Amino acid sequence: MSESSFESVEKTLEAHVPEAELKELKRILYGKDLKKLILPQSAVEAAQDRDFDLQGYVFEAAPEQLRPPKIVRVGLIQNKIVLPTDAPVLDQITALHKRVGEMVEVAALCGVNIVCFQEAWTMPFAFCTREKGPWTEFAESAEEGLTTRFCKELAKKYNMVVVSPILERDEIHGGTLWNTAVVVSNSGNVLGKSRKNHIPRVGDFNESTYYMEGNTGHRVFQTQFGKIGVNICFGRHHPLNWFMYSMHGAEIIFNPSATVIALSEPMWSIEARNAAIANHCFTCAINRVGTEYFKNEFTSGDGKKAHHDLGRFYGSSYVAAPDGSRSPGLSRIRDGLLVVELDLNLNQQIADKWNFKMTGRYEMYADELTKAVQDDFKPNIVKE
Numbered sequence: 001m002s003e004s005s006f007e008s009v010e011k012t013l014e015a016h017v018p019e020a021e022l023k024e025l026k027r028i029l030y031g032k033d034l035k036k037l038i039l040p041q042s043a044v045e046a047a048q049d050r051d052f053d054l055q056g057y058v059f060e061a062a063p064e065q066l067r068p069p070k071i072v073r074v075g076l077i078q079n080k081i082v083l084p085t086d087a088p089v090l091d092q093i094t095a096l097h098k099r100v101g102e103m104v105e106v107a108a109l110c111g112v113n114i115v116c117f118q119e120a121w122t123m124p125f126a127f128c129t130r131e132k133g134p135w136t137e138f139a140e141s142a143e144e145g146l147t148t149r150f151c152k153e154l155a156k157k158y159n160m161v162v163v164s165p166i167l168e169r170d171e172i173h174g175g176t177l178w179n180t181a182v183v184v185s186n187s188g189n190v191l192g193k194s195r196k197n198h199i200p201r202v203g204d205f206n207e208s209t210y211y212m213e214g215n216t217g218h219r220v221f222q223t224q225f226g227k228i229g230v231n232i233c234f235g236r237h238h239p240l241n242w243f244m245y246s247m248h249g250a251e252i253i254f255n256p257s258a259t260v261i262a263l264s265e266p267m268w269s270i271e272a273r274n275a276a277i278a279n280h281c282f283t284c285a286i287n288r289v290g291t292e293y294f295k296n297e298f299t300s301g302d303g304k305k306a307h308h309d310l311g312r313f314y315g316s317s318y319v320a321a322p323d324g325s326r327s328p329g330l331s332r333i334r335d336g337l338l339v340v341e342l343d344l345n346l347n348q349q350i351a352d353k354w355n356f357k358m359t360g361r362y363e364m365y366a367d368e369l370t371k372a373v374q375d376d377f378k379p380n381i382v383k384e
């Protein structure tokens with residue numbers, strides 16, 4: 001079987017492992033065999049007609065005496081680009097709006113309260129090319145751009161918080177480009193924006209050619225459905241980046257991404273899951289699917305022959321919980337919508353059990369980190 005026809009670990013396990021062993025296998029692999037979310041027939045049929053993977057799961061928490069359950073439904077959307085990368089810019093953007101819009105409509109049928117799209121969802125992941133045009137033309141104002149106006153309509157229509165990661169053009173600062181997640185409240189107003197803190201310099205991910213390291217810190221958005229942070233793509237390799245969103249109170253941290261098989265697939269199932277465990281919160285990892293071809297060949301100074309694509313984006317979007325459990329992943333090859341129902345009370349329940357926040361030695365780390373970034377830092381190494 002080729003890498004392009006291997007749909008998911010879960011499908012293969014379900015096809016080949018006997019029922020009794022499958023249950024135990026899922027417990028070991030995923031922490032528990034999560035309850036499936038019953039989704040409306042209209043949503044299931046629409047997903048079939050529109051040709052995307054639709055899955056739903058429930059993360060439960062124990063009942064408490066003083067606090068009611070804090071239930072929220074989250075939707076993660078992964079997709080291929082719709083038009084070829086040399087189609088006119090506006091046509092590409094409009095086609096993606098249409099495709100993702102029809103997926104959001106299904107999310108609404110499933111009762112989703114907060115939806116998050118993949119990194120730079122309105123464009124091909126053209127940062128590999130290092131060419132400026134036409135790719136910088138995909139950049140838009142976070143507050144007034146075409147895409148934000150589109151998301152405001154979705155948010156209002158479906159009473160849904162929309163997390164929309166775009167390439168941002170910041171006109172009031174000389175047209176600076178940023179890699180930004182715009183958070184639109186379910187009221188239809190822009191709640192704010194959060195910029196990607198870490199820029200990859202690995203393989204074909206030549207993103208420093210395009211945008212700057214974010215300057216919005218680890219901002220957390222208080223929505224009607226819970227406090228959310230957005231740790232964009234490469235930030236997932238940085239445990240302190242996750243940690244700081246959680247320090248600011250994030251109950252759910254989204255990780256909209258764009259990453260390919262050869263580079264990161266072995267890391268994918270570990271990093272967001274570990275962050276959920278370490279920070280007593282939920283994490284949502286989203287990756288695009290498909291292979292995107294660019295007319296002009298490019299190289300990345302790594303000795304490889306010039307090529308026209310980054311390789312295959314492997315989807316596999318999933319949600320991880322503070323107790324170490326996780327949902328199955330969406331397809332590696334198809335567009336998909338993952339709907340999860342979370343009880344946010346689980347965060348405090350697990351915090352009270354494991355006490356990572358309480359036992360963290362933050363003053364000690366802060367003191368040592370402060371010294372470690374000084375020019376005259378002396379590593380604390382004892383030698384004979």
Ligand SMILES: NC(=O)NCCC(=O)O
Pocket residue numbers: 119199200205232233234235257258259260263264
């Ligand atoms: N978009 C992005 O930051 N990709 C880098 C590759 C990775 O982090 O796996």
